[in-house]
Amino acid sequence: MTEPNDRPAAPSAEDLLRAAFKYHDALVSQAFALLQDWSLAQDAVQETFIVLQKKHAEFRSGSSVFAWARQMVRYEALNLLRARGRETCVGDEALFALVDAQFEKNLNHDALAALEQQKAALHHCLDRLEPDALDLLLGFYRDRVSCDDLASVRQRSVNAIRLTLSRLRSRLRDCVRHRLVGAEMTP
Amino acid sequence: MNRDELFENYLRGELSSSETAELKTLLERDDEAGRALVGCVNETNLLVRVAAQIERDRADRKIVPLRPPSARPVFPWRRVSLAACLVLFATFAFVLIRLRPSEMNSPQLLASDAAVQLTRRDQVRPCQETLGLKAGDVITTTGGKATIVYKGESTRVEIQPDSVVQLADAAGGKHLELRQGAITARVAPQAADQPMLITTLHAWVTVIGAEFKLRADPASTTLDVLEGKVQFTCRFDLKKVLVTTGHCSTADSCGPPPARPLP
Numbered sequence: 001m002t003e004p005n006d007r008p009a010a011p012s013a014e015d016l017l018r019a020a021f022k023y024h025d026a027l028v029s030q031a032f033a034l035l036q037d038w039s040l041a042q043d044a045v046q047e048t049f050i051v052l053q054k055k056h057a058e059f060r061s062g063s064s065v066f067a068w069a070r071q072m073v074r075y076e077a078l079n080l081l082r083a084r085g086r087e088t089c090v091g092d093e094a095l096f097a098l099v100d101a102q103f104e105k106n107l108n109h110d111a112l113a114a115l116e117q118q119k120a121a122l123h124h125c126l127d128r129l130e131p132d133a134l135d136l137l138l139g140f141y142r143d144r145v146s147c148d149d150l151a152s153v154r155q156r157s158v159n160a161i162r163l164t165l166s167r168l169r170s171r172l173r174d175c176v177r178h179r180l181v182g183a184e185m186t187p
Numbered sequence: 188m189n190r191d192e193l194f195e196n197y198l199r200g201e202l203s204s205s206e207t208a209e210l211k212t213l214l215e216r217d218d219e220a221g222r223a224l225v226g227c228v229n230e231t232n233l234l235v236r237v238a239a240q241i242e243r244d245r246a247d248r249k250i251v252p253l254r255p256p257s258a259r260p261v262f263p264w265r266r267v268s269l270a271a272c273l274v275l276f277a278t279f280a281f282v283l284i285r286l287r288p289s290e291m292n293s294p295q296l297l298a299s300d301a302a303v304q305l306t307r308r309d310q311v312r313p314c315q316e317t318l319g320l321k322a323g324d325v326i327t328t329t330g331g332k333a334t335i336v337y338k339g340e341s342t343r344v345e346i347q348p349d350s351v352v353q354l355a356d357a358a359g360g361k362h363l364e365l366r367q368g369a370i371t372a373r374v375a376p377q378a379a380d381q382p383m384l385i386t387t388l389h390a391w392v393t394v395i396g397a398e399f400k401l402r403a404d405p406a407s408t409t410l411d412v413l414e415g416k417v418q419f420t421c422r423f424d425l426k427k428v429l430v431t432t433g434h435c436s437t438a439d440s441c442g443p444p445p446a447r448p449l450p
Contacts, residue, residue: 018208021437025232025233025236025420026229027197028232028236029225029228029229029232032228032232033198033224033225033228034234034310036197036198036199036200037200038231038232038235041232075264092207094211095207095210095211095213095214096413098211098214098215099214099224101214101221102214102221102222102224102225103225105218105221106221106222106225107225110426111225111229111423113424113425114423114425115229115233117392117425118229118230118233119233119236119237120426122233122234123237123240123241124237126234126237126241131245134238134241134242135242137234137238138238138239138242140233141231141234141238142235142238144200146197162234166236168257170355172234173230174355174362177384177386177391178360178384180420180425181391181420181427182416183212
Protein backbone atom coordinates (compact mmCIF):
# COMPACT_ATOMS: atom_id res chain seq x y z
CA MET A 1 0.00 0.00 0.00
CA THR A 2 1.35 3.39 -0.96
CA GLU A 3 1.72 5.83 1.88
CA PRO A 4 0.77 9.45 1.23
CA ASN A 5 4.35 10.61 1.83
CA ASP A 6 5.63 8.21 -0.90
CA ARG A 7 3.94 10.25 -3.68
CA PRO A 8 6.32 12.40 -5.72
CA ALA A 9 6.28 16.00 -4.55
CA ALA A 10 4.37 18.58 -6.61
CA PRO A 11 6.67 20.95 -8.53
CA SER A 12 7.36 24.38 -7.09
CA ALA A 13 5.31 27.30 -8.32
CA GLU A 14 8.33 28.63 -10.20
CA ASP A 15 9.04 25.33 -11.93
CA LEU A 16 5.42 24.92 -12.92
CA LEU A 17 5.22 28.45 -14.27
CA ARG A 18 8.44 27.98 -16.22
CA ALA A 19 7.09 24.76 -17.73
CA ALA A 20 3.75 26.36 -18.60
CA PHE A 21 5.35 29.43 -20.12
CA LYS A 22 6.83 27.30 -22.90
CA TYR A 23 3.26 26.90 -24.16
CA HIS A 24 2.42 30.59 -23.99
CA ASP A 25 1.80 31.04 -27.72
CA ALA A 26 -0.38 27.93 -27.94
CA LEU A 27 -2.40 28.99 -24.90
CA VAL A 28 -2.97 32.48 -26.30
CA SER A 29 -4.10 30.89 -29.57
CA GLN A 30 -6.60 28.75 -27.74
CA ALA A 31 -7.88 31.71 -25.72
CA PHE A 32 -8.02 33.88 -28.85
CA ALA A 33 -10.16 31.25 -30.58
CA LEU A 34 -12.54 31.08 -27.62
CA LEU A 35 -12.77 34.81 -26.90
CA GLN A 36 -12.35 36.25 -30.44
CA ASP A 37 -10.39 39.13 -28.96
CA TRP A 38 -6.59 39.09 -28.84
CA SER A 39 -6.22 41.46 -25.91
CA LEU A 40 -8.77 39.51 -23.87
CA ALA A 41 -6.91 36.33 -24.79
CA GLN A 42 -3.73 37.80 -23.33
CA ASP A 43 -5.64 38.64 -20.14
CA ALA A 44 -7.05 35.12 -19.91
CA VAL A 45 -3.61 33.54 -20.24
CA GLN A 46 -2.07 35.94 -17.72
CA GLU A 47 -4.86 35.05 -15.28
CA THR A 48 -4.19 31.37 -15.97
CA PHE A 49 -0.54 31.75 -15.04
CA ILE A 50 -1.54 33.46 -11.79
CA VAL A 51 -3.90 30.62 -10.93
CA LEU A 52 -1.26 28.05 -11.88
CA GLN A 53 1.11 29.60 -9.36
CA LYS A 54 -1.51 29.62 -6.63
CA LYS A 55 -2.63 26.06 -7.28
CA HIS A 56 0.76 24.51 -8.03
CA ALA A 57 0.36 22.11 -5.10
CA GLU A 58 -2.65 20.53 -6.80
CA PHE A 59 -0.64 19.59 -9.88
CA ARG A 60 0.20 15.86 -10.08
CA SER A 61 3.79 15.20 -11.10
CA GLY A 62 3.93 13.25 -14.34
CA SER A 63 0.75 14.85 -15.66
CA SER A 64 0.84 17.08 -18.71
CA VAL A 65 1.45 20.73 -17.83
CA PHE A 66 0.04 21.73 -21.19
CA ALA A 67 -3.20 19.81 -20.69
CA TRP A 68 -3.63 21.32 -17.22
CA ALA A 69 -2.93 24.83 -18.45
CA ARG A 70 -5.34 24.33 -21.37
CA GLN A 71 -8.14 23.42 -18.98
CA MET A 72 -7.48 26.54 -16.94
CA VAL A 73 -7.43 28.75 -20.05
CA ARG A 74 -10.77 27.30 -21.06
CA TYR A 75 -12.14 28.04 -17.60
CA GLU A 76 -10.76 31.60 -17.58
CA ALA A 77 -12.12 32.26 -21.06
CA LEU A 78 -15.57 31.09 -20.02
CA ASN A 79 -15.40 33.33 -16.92
CA LEU A 80 -14.44 36.33 -19.04
CA LEU A 81 -17.27 35.71 -21.48
CA ARG A 82 -19.83 35.36 -18.70
CA ALA A 83 -18.53 38.46 -16.95
CA ARG A 84 -18.97 40.41 -20.17
CA GLY A 85 -22.47 39.06 -20.65
CA ARG A 86 -21.66 37.52 -24.06
CA GLU A 87 -23.09 34.12 -23.27
CA THR A 88 -26.54 34.87 -24.56
CA CYS A 89 -27.77 31.64 -26.10
CA VAL A 90 -27.15 27.92 -26.34
CA GLY A 91 -25.71 28.42 -29.84
CA ASP A 92 -22.72 30.37 -28.52
CA GLU A 93 -21.99 27.73 -25.89
CA ALA A 94 -22.16 25.04 -28.53
CA LEU A 95 -19.74 26.91 -30.79
CA PHE A 96 -17.43 27.53 -27.81
CA ALA A 97 -17.38 23.77 -27.14
CA LEU A 98 -16.82 22.93 -30.81
CA VAL A 99 -13.91 25.35 -31.15
CA ASP A 100 -12.39 24.11 -27.89
CA ALA A 101 -12.68 20.51 -29.11
CA GLN A 102 -10.78 21.38 -32.31
CA PHE A 103 -7.92 22.80 -30.27
CA GLU A 104 -7.95 19.75 -27.99
CA LYS A 105 -7.66 17.53 -31.07
CA ASN A 106 -5.27 19.52 -33.26
CA LEU A 107 -2.94 21.48 -30.99
CA ASN A 108 -0.65 18.51 -30.36
CA HIS A 109 3.11 18.46 -29.81
CA ASP A 110 3.93 18.42 -33.52
CA ALA A 111 1.76 21.49 -34.00
CA LEU A 112 3.49 23.19 -31.05
CA ALA A 113 6.90 22.62 -32.64
CA ALA A 114 5.61 23.94 -35.96
CA LEU A 115 4.32 27.03 -34.13
CA GLU A 116 7.83 27.86 -32.92
CA GLN A 117 9.31 27.55 -36.41
CA GLN A 118 6.54 29.68 -37.87
CA LYS A 119 7.07 32.37 -35.24
CA ALA A 120 10.78 32.67 -36.06
CA ALA A 121 10.09 32.83 -39.79
CA LEU A 122 7.31 35.36 -39.27
CA HIS A 123 9.61 37.63 -37.28
CA HIS A 124 12.02 37.74 -40.21
CA CYS A 125 9.20 38.49 -42.65
CA LEU A 126 7.36 41.10 -40.56
CA ASP A 127 10.59 42.93 -39.80
CA ARG A 128 10.87 43.68 -43.50
CA LEU A 129 7.43 45.26 -43.75
CA GLU A 130 7.02 48.99 -44.06
CA PRO A 131 5.86 50.70 -40.84
CA ASP A 132 2.58 51.66 -42.49
CA ALA A 133 1.84 48.04 -43.42
CA LEU A 134 2.65 46.86 -39.89
CA ASP A 135 0.42 49.56 -38.48
CA LEU A 136 -2.45 48.46 -40.73
CA LEU A 137 -2.11 44.81 -39.68
CA LEU A 138 -2.04 45.67 -35.99
CA GLY A 139 -4.94 48.05 -36.35
CA PHE A 140 -7.10 45.41 -37.98
CA TYR A 141 -6.12 42.26 -36.09
CA ARG A 142 -5.04 43.49 -32.66
CA ASP A 143 -7.04 46.66 -32.17
CA ARG A 144 -10.07 45.38 -34.14
CA VAL A 145 -10.50 48.66 -36.01
CA SER A 146 -13.08 48.22 -38.75
CA CYS A 147 -12.16 48.52 -42.42
CA ASP A 148 -14.43 51.56 -42.60
CA ASP A 149 -12.50 53.37 -39.87
CA LEU A 150 -9.14 52.32 -41.29
CA ALA A 151 -10.23 53.62 -44.70
CA SER A 152 -11.37 56.89 -43.18
CA VAL A 153 -8.10 57.46 -41.29
CA ARG A 154 -5.94 56.57 -44.27
CA GLN A 155 -8.16 58.35 -46.79
CA ARG A 156 -8.54 55.29 -48.96
CA SER A 157 -11.54 53.24 -50.02
CA VAL A 158 -12.77 50.31 -47.93
CA ASN A 159 -12.08 47.94 -50.82
CA ALA A 160 -8.52 49.21 -51.08
CA ILE A 161 -7.99 48.50 -47.37
CA ARG A 162 -9.45 44.99 -47.69
CA LEU A 163 -7.30 44.27 -50.72
CA THR A 164 -4.18 45.58 -48.99
CA LEU A 165 -4.82 43.39 -45.94
CA SER A 166 -5.42 40.36 -48.12
CA ARG A 167 -2.23 40.97 -50.10
CA LEU A 168 -0.20 41.53 -46.95
CA ARG A 169 -1.37 38.21 -45.49
CA SER A 170 -0.62 36.45 -48.76
CA ARG A 171 2.83 38.05 -48.96
CA LEU A 172 3.59 37.03 -45.38
CA ARG A 173 2.44 33.46 -45.98
CA ASP A 174 4.70 33.17 -49.02
CA CYS A 175 7.62 34.67 -47.11
CA VAL A 176 7.15 32.30 -44.17
CA ARG A 177 6.81 29.37 -46.54
CA HIS A 178 10.09 30.24 -48.30
CA ARG A 179 11.86 30.66 -44.97
CA LEU A 180 10.60 27.33 -43.65
CA VAL A 181 11.01 25.26 -46.79
CA GLY A 182 13.72 26.84 -48.95
CA ALA A 183 16.54 26.91 -46.39
CA GLU A 184 16.53 23.15 -45.86
CA MET A 185 16.16 22.05 -49.47
CA THR A 186 19.11 20.07 -50.79
CA PRO A 187 19.60 19.70 -54.53
CA MET B 188 -18.42 33.46 -48.06
CA ASN B 189 -15.39 31.17 -48.32
CA ARG B 190 -13.96 29.31 -45.39
CA ASP B 191 -11.08 31.68 -44.72
CA GLU B 192 -13.44 34.66 -44.64
CA LEU B 193 -15.73 32.76 -42.26
CA PHE B 194 -12.80 32.08 -39.93
CA GLU B 195 -11.61 35.66 -40.10
CA ASN B 196 -15.07 37.03 -39.34
CA TYR B 197 -15.35 34.57 -36.46
CA LEU B 198 -12.10 35.82 -34.95
CA ARG B 199 -13.37 39.38 -35.20
CA GLY B 200 -16.66 38.46 -33.54
CA GLU B 201 -18.55 39.54 -36.65
CA LEU B 202 -20.49 36.42 -37.56
CA SER B 203 -24.19 36.70 -38.31
CA SER B 204 -26.60 34.04 -36.98
CA SER B 205 -26.55 32.16 -40.28
CA GLU B 206 -22.75 32.34 -40.47
CA THR B 207 -22.51 31.05 -36.89
CA ALA B 208 -24.71 28.12 -37.86
CA GLU B 209 -22.58 27.54 -40.95
CA LEU B 210 -19.40 27.47 -38.88
CA LYS B 211 -20.90 25.06 -36.36
CA THR B 212 -21.99 22.70 -39.13
CA LEU B 213 -18.55 22.90 -40.71
CA LEU B 214 -16.77 22.06 -37.46
CA GLU B 215 -19.17 19.23 -36.65
CA ARG B 216 -18.84 17.53 -40.03
CA ASP B 217 -15.39 18.32 -41.37
CA ASP B 218 -12.23 17.44 -39.44
CA GLU B 219 -10.17 19.20 -42.09
CA ALA B 220 -12.04 22.44 -41.40
CA GLY B 221 -11.24 22.08 -37.71
CA ARG B 222 -7.54 21.80 -38.47
CA ALA B 223 -7.77 24.76 -40.80
CA LEU B 224 -9.45 26.85 -38.09
CA VAL B 225 -6.68 26.01 -35.61
CA GLY B 226 -4.11 26.91 -38.27
CA CYS B 227 -5.85 30.21 -39.00
CA VAL B 228 -6.03 31.16 -35.31
CA ASN B 229 -2.38 30.23 -34.74
CA GLU B 230 -1.30 32.26 -37.76
CA THR B 231 -3.29 35.33 -36.70
CA ASN B 232 -2.13 35.09 -33.09
CA LEU B 233 1.53 34.87 -34.11
CA LEU B 234 1.10 37.72 -36.58
CA VAL B 235 -0.28 40.04 -33.88
CA ARG B 236 2.23 38.93 -31.27
CA VAL B 237 5.30 39.30 -33.46
CA ALA B 238 4.09 42.51 -35.12
CA ALA B 239 3.46 44.07 -31.70
CA GLN B 240 6.97 43.05 -30.60
CA ILE B 241 8.51 44.63 -33.72
CA GLU B 242 6.44 47.77 -33.20
CA ARG B 243 7.80 48.09 -29.66
CA ASP B 244 11.37 47.45 -30.80
CA ARG B 245 11.11 50.08 -33.52
CA ALA B 246 9.62 52.58 -31.07
CA ASP B 247 12.50 51.95 -28.66
CA ARG B 248 15.08 52.51 -31.36
CA LYS B 249 13.55 55.93 -32.18
CA ILE B 250 14.55 57.30 -28.78
CA VAL B 251 17.90 59.01 -29.36
CA PRO B 252 19.72 61.41 -27.06
CA LEU B 253 19.51 65.07 -28.06
CA ARG B 254 22.76 66.58 -29.25
CA PRO B 255 23.57 70.10 -28.11
CA PRO B 256 23.38 72.62 -30.96
CA SER B 257 26.76 73.24 -32.52
CA ALA B 258 28.12 76.79 -32.72
CA ARG B 259 29.84 76.17 -36.05
CA PRO B 260 27.88 75.79 -39.28
CA VAL B 261 27.51 72.06 -40.12
CA PHE B 262 28.35 70.72 -43.56
CA PRO B 263 25.20 69.02 -44.98
CA TRP B 264 26.77 65.54 -45.02
CA ARG B 265 23.38 63.81 -44.96
CA ARG B 266 22.11 65.59 -48.04
CA VAL B 267 25.32 64.99 -49.92
CA SER B 268 25.42 61.30 -49.06
CA LEU B 269 21.73 60.90 -49.96
CA ALA B 270 22.33 62.57 -53.32
CA ALA B 271 25.34 60.33 -53.94
CA CYS B 272 23.28 57.24 -53.10
CA LEU B 273 20.53 58.29 -55.50
CA VAL B 274 23.03 58.82 -58.29
CA LEU B 275 24.62 55.43 -57.64
CA PHE B 276 21.23 53.75 -57.53
CA ALA B 277 20.12 55.36 -60.77
CA THR B 278 23.36 54.30 -62.47
CA PHE B 279 23.01 50.76 -61.16
CA ALA B 280 19.38 50.53 -62.26
CA PHE B 281 20.25 51.85 -65.72
CA VAL B 282 23.03 49.29 -66.14
CA LEU B 283 20.85 46.47 -64.83
CA ILE B 284 17.97 47.29 -67.13
CA ARG B 285 20.23 47.51 -70.16
CA LEU B 286 22.04 44.29 -69.33
CA ARG B 287 19.06 42.28 -68.13
CA PRO B 288 17.86 39.74 -70.70
CA SER B 289 14.40 40.86 -71.63
CA GLU B 290 11.52 38.73 -70.29
CA MET B 291 13.73 35.84 -69.13
CA ASN B 292 11.84 33.10 -67.31
CA SER B 293 8.48 34.82 -67.75
CA PRO B 294 5.68 32.23 -67.87
CA GLN B 295 3.48 31.65 -70.88
CA LEU B 296 0.35 29.60 -71.35
CA LEU B 297 0.06 27.31 -74.33
CA ALA B 298 -3.52 26.24 -74.83
CA SER B 299 -4.93 24.70 -77.96
CA ASP B 300 -8.32 23.90 -76.56
CA ALA B 301 -11.42 26.02 -76.03
CA ALA B 302 -12.01 24.19 -72.76
CA VAL B 303 -9.21 26.22 -71.14
CA GLN B 304 -10.09 29.48 -69.39
CA LEU B 305 -7.92 32.24 -67.96
CA THR B 306 -9.21 34.40 -65.12
CA ARG B 307 -7.34 37.66 -64.62
CA ARG B 308 -8.61 40.26 -62.14
CA ASP B 309 -12.03 38.60 -62.11
CA GLN B 310 -12.31 38.68 -65.90
CA VAL B 311 -12.74 35.27 -67.50
CA ARG B 312 -11.77 34.47 -71.06
CA PRO B 313 -11.22 31.32 -73.08
CA CYS B 314 -7.66 30.68 -74.28
CA GLN B 315 -6.79 29.18 -77.59
CA GLU B 316 -3.48 30.86 -78.19
CA THR B 317 -0.15 31.50 -76.53
CA LEU B 318 -0.57 34.03 -73.76
CA GLY B 319 1.81 35.73 -71.34
CA LEU B 320 0.89 35.01 -67.71
CA LYS B 321 0.97 37.26 -64.66
CA ALA B 322 0.93 36.65 -60.93
CA GLY B 323 -2.65 36.09 -59.79
CA ASP B 324 -3.82 34.52 -63.06
CA VAL B 325 -6.05 31.47 -62.61
CA ILE B 326 -6.06 28.76 -65.29
CA THR B 327 -9.06 26.42 -65.40
CA THR B 328 -9.16 23.36 -67.64
CA THR B 329 -12.54 21.70 -68.02
CA GLY B 330 -12.22 19.14 -70.80
CA GLY B 331 -8.86 20.13 -72.26
CA LYS B 332 -5.20 20.48 -71.25
CA ALA B 333 -2.95 23.50 -71.01
CA THR B 334 0.80 23.90 -70.62
CA ILE B 335 2.79 26.56 -68.80
CA VAL B 336 6.27 27.13 -70.22
CA TYR B 337 8.99 29.49 -69.02
CA LYS B 338 11.02 31.48 -71.52
CA GLY B 339 14.70 30.77 -71.59
CA GLU B 340 14.48 27.31 -70.00
CA SER B 341 12.92 23.93 -70.61
CA THR B 342 10.56 23.89 -67.62
CA ARG B 343 7.08 22.73 -68.63
CA VAL B 344 4.00 22.26 -66.46
CA GLU B 345 1.17 20.38 -68.14
CA ILE B 346 -2.18 21.07 -66.52
CA GLN B 347 -4.47 18.06 -66.86
CA PRO B 348 -8.23 18.28 -67.63
CA ASP B 349 -10.57 19.39 -64.81
CA SER B 350 -7.87 21.27 -62.97
CA VAL B 351 -7.41 24.74 -61.49
CA VAL B 352 -3.95 26.34 -61.19
CA GLN B 353 -3.07 29.83 -60.00
CA LEU B 354 0.18 31.69 -60.56
CA ALA B 355 1.42 33.09 -57.27
CA ASP B 356 3.83 35.96 -56.77
CA ALA B 357 7.25 34.68 -57.85
CA ALA B 358 9.43 36.87 -55.66
CA GLY B 359 11.74 34.02 -54.67
CA GLY B 360 11.34 31.65 -57.63
CA LYS B 361 8.55 30.12 -59.70
CA HIS B 362 5.41 29.54 -57.65
CA LEU B 363 2.18 27.83 -58.63
CA GLU B 364 -0.85 26.87 -56.59
CA LEU B 365 -2.62 23.67 -57.63
CA ARG B 366 -6.10 24.22 -56.25
CA GLN B 367 -7.55 21.02 -57.67
CA GLY B 368 -6.85 18.44 -60.31
CA ALA B 369 -3.45 17.33 -61.57
CA ILE B 370 -0.28 18.53 -63.23
CA THR B 371 2.65 16.78 -64.86
CA ALA B 372 5.80 18.86 -64.61
CA ARG B 373 9.31 18.72 -65.97
CA VAL B 374 11.31 21.32 -64.06
CA ALA B 375 14.71 22.36 -65.39
CA PRO B 376 17.48 22.84 -62.80
CA GLN B 377 16.75 25.93 -60.69
CA ALA B 378 19.05 28.02 -58.50
CA ALA B 379 19.30 26.43 -55.05
CA ASP B 380 18.06 29.61 -53.38
CA GLN B 381 15.16 29.96 -55.83
CA PRO B 382 13.48 26.58 -56.08
CA MET B 383 10.18 26.14 -57.85
CA LEU B 384 7.34 25.92 -55.34
CA ILE B 385 3.94 24.34 -55.90
CA THR B 386 1.37 24.56 -53.14
CA THR B 387 -1.82 22.59 -52.61
CA LEU B 388 -4.33 22.49 -49.79
CA HIS B 389 -2.25 19.90 -47.93
CA ALA B 390 1.34 20.31 -49.01
CA TRP B 391 4.22 22.36 -50.34
CA VAL B 392 6.23 20.82 -53.15
CA THR B 393 9.74 22.24 -53.55
CA VAL B 394 11.68 21.43 -56.71
CA ILE B 395 15.17 22.30 -57.88
CA GLY B 396 15.06 20.02 -60.93
CA ALA B 397 12.80 17.00 -61.42
CA GLU B 398 10.00 15.39 -63.39
CA PHE B 399 6.87 14.50 -61.43
CA LYS B 400 3.09 14.24 -61.31
CA LEU B 401 1.04 15.99 -58.65
CA ARG B 402 -2.63 15.43 -57.91
CA ALA B 403 -4.71 17.45 -55.44
CA ASP B 404 -8.26 16.91 -54.29
CA PRO B 405 -10.04 18.08 -51.12
CA ALA B 406 -8.97 14.97 -49.18
CA SER B 407 -5.33 14.58 -50.12
CA THR B 408 -2.38 15.51 -52.31
CA THR B 409 -0.32 12.82 -54.07
CA LEU B 410 3.16 13.25 -55.53
CA ASP B 411 4.75 10.75 -57.96
CA VAL B 412 8.38 11.50 -58.80
CA LEU B 413 9.40 10.17 -62.20
CA GLU B 414 12.93 11.56 -62.15
CA GLY B 415 14.96 13.60 -59.69
CA LYS B 416 14.19 14.64 -56.10
CA VAL B 417 11.29 16.62 -54.73
CA GLN B 418 10.76 17.87 -51.19
CA PHE B 419 7.22 17.21 -50.01
CA THR B 420 6.16 19.19 -46.89
CA CYS B 421 2.90 18.82 -44.99
CA ARG B 422 1.35 22.25 -44.38
CA PHE B 423 -0.15 21.26 -41.05
CA ASP B 424 2.77 19.87 -39.10
CA LEU B 425 5.65 20.90 -41.40
CA LYS B 426 6.89 17.32 -41.65
CA LYS B 427 9.01 16.82 -44.77
CA VAL B 428 9.88 13.84 -46.91
CA LEU B 429 12.35 13.81 -49.78
CA VAL B 430 10.71 11.84 -52.59
CA THR B 431 13.15 10.47 -55.15
CA THR B 432 12.97 8.83 -58.57
CA GLY B 433 10.39 6.07 -58.77
CA HIS B 434 8.73 6.92 -55.44
CA CYS B 435 5.50 8.57 -54.36
CA SER B 436 3.96 10.10 -51.26
CA THR B 437 0.53 11.32 -50.21
CA ALA B 438 -0.32 14.11 -47.77
CA ASP B 439 -3.64 14.66 -46.13
CA SER B 440 -4.58 16.58 -43.04
CA CYS B 441 -2.51 14.14 -40.97
CA GLY B 442 0.80 14.67 -42.73
CA PRO B 443 2.79 12.86 -45.43
CA PRO B 444 3.70 9.22 -44.91
CA PRO B 445 7.23 8.13 -45.93
CA ALA B 446 7.92 7.90 -49.65
CA ARG B 447 7.07 4.52 -51.12
CA PRO B 448 7.93 2.97 -54.50
CA LEU B 449 5.60 3.77 -57.35
CA PRO B 450 3.21 0.89 -58.08
